[in-house]
Amino acid sequence: MVACTRCTRAWPLGTPECGRCGAKLVSRDEHSLQKVWALWVVGLMCYVPANVYPMLKTKQLFTVDESTIIGGAVELAHHGAFGIAAIILVASVVIPLGKFWAVAFLAVSVRQRGGFTSHRRLLMYEVVEYIGRWSMIDIFVVAILSALVQLKGLATISPGPAAFFFALSVIFTMLSAQAFDPRMIWDAQDNDNEAPDHG
Amino acid sequence: MFREDGISRGPLEGLIVCPVCDATYQLQRPKNGERAVCTRCHKVLIAPRRKAGMQIIAVAVAVVVLITAASVFPFLEISAAGRSNAVSIIDAALSFTQGPMLVLALMTAGFILFVPLVRMLLTLYVLIPVVLDRPPARHAIRAFRWAEAMRPWSMAEIFALGCAVALVKVAGLATVSFGPAFWMFGALVVLVIVHDSFLCKWSVWNSLEHPKER
Numbered sequence: 001m002v003a004c005t006r007c008t009r010a011w012p013l014g015t016p017e018c019g020r021c022g023a024k025l026v027s028r029d030e031h032s033l034q035k036v037w038a039l040w041v042v043g044l045m046c047y048v049p050a051n052v053y054p055m056l057k058t059k060q061l062f063t064v065d066e067s068t069i070i071g072g073a074v075e076l077a078h079h080g081a082f083g084i085a086a087i088i089l090v091a092s093v094v095i096p097l098g099k100f101w102a103v104a105f106l107a108v109s110v111r112q113r114g115g116f117t118s119h120r121r122l123l124m125y126e127v128v129e130y131i132g133r134w135s136m137i138d139i140f141v142v143a144i145l146s147a148l149v150q151l152k153g154l155a156t157i158s159p160g161p162a163a164f165f166f167a168l169s170v171i172f173t174m175l176s177a178q179a180f181d182p183r184m185i186w187d188a189q190d191n192d193n194e195a196p197d198h199g
Numbered sequence: 200m201f202r203e204d205g206i207s208r209g210p211l212e213g214l215i216v217c218p219v220c221d222a223t224y225q226l227q228r229p230k231n232g233e234r235a236v237c238t239r240c241h242k243v244l245i246a247p248r249r250k251a252g253m254q255i256i257a258v259a260v261a262v263v264v265l266i267t268a269a270s271v272f273p274f275l276e277i278s279a280a281g282r283s284n285a286v287s288i289i290d291a292a293l294s295f296t297q298g299p300m301l302v303l304a305l306m307t308a309g310f311i312l313f314v315p316l317v318r319m320l321l322t323l324y325v326l327i328p329v330v331l332d333r334p335p336a337r338h339a340i341r342a343f344r345w346a347e348a349m350r351p352w353s354m355a356e357i358f359a360l361g362c363a364v365a366l367v368k369v370a371g372l373a374t375v376s377f378g379p380a381f382w383m384f385g386a387l388v389v390l391v392i393v394h395d396s397f398l399c400k401w402s403v404w405n406s407l408e409h410p411k412e413r
Contacts, residue, residue, distance in 0.1 A: 007404035140361030147294035182388030
């Protein structure tokens with residue numbers, strides 16, 4: 001028997017396509033891990049220039065100020081806006097790095113047995129899937145700022161190349177997390193026999 | 200509702216399989232307001248609500264109107280030393296306009312406005328015939344599939360938080376005032392969340408497969 005992961009309908013093994021919603025049916029997506037790793041690497045590759053190049057270029061009267069993601073957050077903290085600095089740091093440094101680690105951990109752990117139980121790993125997967133999108137916040141901040149702060153002669157803000165790479169990085173890591181087949185978590189459990197409860 | 204004529208359709212018809220962990224259950228429809236939850240991984244499988252269809256349609260119509268209005272009206276206005284600049288959401292999204300940044304502009308506009316709008320239109324297209332007890336619209340299955348695939352890419356609520364951050368960043372530089380679109384966008388974010396929590400995927404797939412026995 002093979003199940004449709006989109007609409008939960010069950011079909012006899014070997015059915016190529018779900019008759020209800022048209023999704024391709026595979027018992028386990030064998031290329032899942034390959035896709036996860038490929039997208040993961042691209043995401044990581046984009047994340048490096050995103051932190052090296054400037055994210056924002058601020059022109060005030062005669063000075064031009066270019067700040068990277070981390071530089072901008074540090075500057076905010078200097079001005080006393082600790083809350084906002086924390087949001088930026090969490091959204092664009094902690095979450096992406098945590099995501100890279102979590103996806104890699106999940107992809108490795110379905111092959112080898114790890115110290116975590118399946119439930120912990122599933123929780124991790126759900127958190128990664130839910131939270132990944134929130135990294136886009138930095139891109140939106142840059143978009144709003146560079147549209148809004150266009151006061152000729154006084155101050156103008158324009159986006160730097162890092163914005164482009166950062167957006168790509170977020171998109172690729174989201175795709176990477178989506179490519180992961182969570183059913184593999186439970187296969188690892190079945191092999192380990194750590195909890196023989198077949199619902 | 201399935202038990203009576205279950206024999207005429209294959210035995211697999213009466214099963215539901217958790218998409219997250221592959222645990223298999225005998226299908227038993229929960230009553231309205233109740234939820235069917237996977238015992239192994241706690242994924243919510245079915246969560247029907249009374250008159251959910253009509254409510255979702257109402258919410259989706261409201262969101263479509265709000266997105267259209269919010270993208271045209273001024274969103275934020277900034278002023279310092281006698282100069283001022285008012286922007287709409289479209290301006291904000293399309294602010295990346297040099298070279299490869301254009302791709303980024305289109306993506307931003309897509310995530311904030313286009314994806315939520317298309318999702319709502321597709322939902323309306325799928326649900327209106329179902330709620331009116333008509334046969335499903337043509338390509339309704341494909342439409343609902345796309346609507347579901349777009350769900351993670353609809354980022355209106357993230358943009359809303361982004362606004363808050365941007366406001367604090369600008370606050371020291373100039374005075375910022377809110378335009379009408381700002382409040383529309385706020386309402387829109389809430390409505391999108393309501394829409395997502397009312398929508399039971401299984402119920403929609405089921406009613407597309409068996410239009411009469413809703």
